[in-house]
Amino acid sequence: MFEEFGRRGGRGGRDKKDGKDKRGEKGKKFQLIMRRKMCRFCADKKLSVDYKDAKSVQSFLSERGRIVPRRISGNCAGHQREVTAAIKRARILALIPFTTSQVPLAI
Amino acid sequence: MREYETVYIAQPQLSDAQLAQINTKLKGLVEKHDGRLFFARNMGKKNLGYHIKKQTKGVYFCLDYAAAGGCVSELERSLMLDENILRFLTVVKAEKVDIDARAAEIEARGEAIAVTEEKEIQQKELVKGEGEIKEE
Numbered sequence: 001m002f003e004e005f006g007r008r009g010g011r012g013g014r015d016k017k018d019g020k021d022k023r024g025e026k027g028k029k030f031q032l033i034m035r036r037k038m039c040r041f042c043a044d045k046k047l048s049v050d051y052k053d054a055k056s057v058q059s060f061l062s063e064r065g066r067i068v069p070r071r072i073s074g075n076c077a078g079h080q081r082e083v084t085a086a087i088k089r090a091r092i093l094a095l096i097p098f099t100t101s102q103v104p105l106a107i
Numbered sequence: 108m109r110e111y112e113t114v115y116i117a118q119p120q121l122s123d124a125q126l127a128q129i130n131t132k133l134k135g136l137v138e139k140h141d142g143r144l145f146f147a148r149n150m151g152k153k154n155l156g157y158h159i160k161k162q163t164k165g166v167y168f169c170l171d172y173a174a175a176g177g178c179v180s181e182l183e184r185s186l187m188l189d190e191n192i193l194r195f196l197t198v199v200k201a202e203k204v205d206i207d208a209r210a211a212e213i214e215a216r217g218e219a220i221a222v223t224e225e226k227e228i229q230q231k232e233l234v235k236g237e238g239e240i241k242e243e
Binding site: 051052089091092093094095096097 | 150153156159165193194196198
């Protein structure tokens with residue numbers, strides 16, 4: 001854990017230095033900020049995950065049927081928790097497989 | 108009184124009459140415990156994500172009702188004992204419900220019809236069955 005944080009800090013430091021040295025690259029920095037993902041549920045309040053609807057849950061699953069982490073899906077903590085609960089319920093109801101190794105057996 | 112939602116998966120080879128029979132039985136159970144069944148929606152026959160009791164398909168039903176906790180355990184017990192049920196899951200939808208308001212809201216959305224439809228199917232099938240018996 002600490003090592004990771006240390007590395008991140010190091011990178012951040014380097015970036016700052018680069019920014020100071022080359023002021024012409026301000027545009028590049030701006031792009032980085034723009035790329036940051038927004039939680040799609042916070043952005044659109046009407047959106048919601050329903051465990052009964054396999055399609056709505058499917059977008060938060062990897063090819064192997066694992067739950068996509070927050071840093072990739074871009075969800076906020078609260079909504080990620082909702083998504084996780086919905087996925088687990090959908091798995092119990094066999095709307096989604098627990099693992100994809102079970103799928104060839106089913107067909 | 109809480110609002111619950113129970114989804115259950117029935118065996119795929121069951122006829123409409125048998126499915127309706129299960130639903131009316133569950134409706135009776137809810138009403139026996141002073142609960143109120145808002146709707147019983149048929150979500151259709153779906154492929155299962157994995158085998159359950161050697162089945163690859165199942166018929167999904169969604170029950171929405173307001174009842175006390177004792178009713179839920181009773182309902183789940185009857186689902187557990189029924190061999191035609193592959194799997195079920197009960198979820199609390201709301202801690203407090205205004206039963207009449209909720210019923211009116213669901214009726215406005217046109218979802219309450221499902222229960223009556225199933226009853227009609229059952230009655231039709233029963234009439235058919237009686238006819239067949241008479242013919243024999």
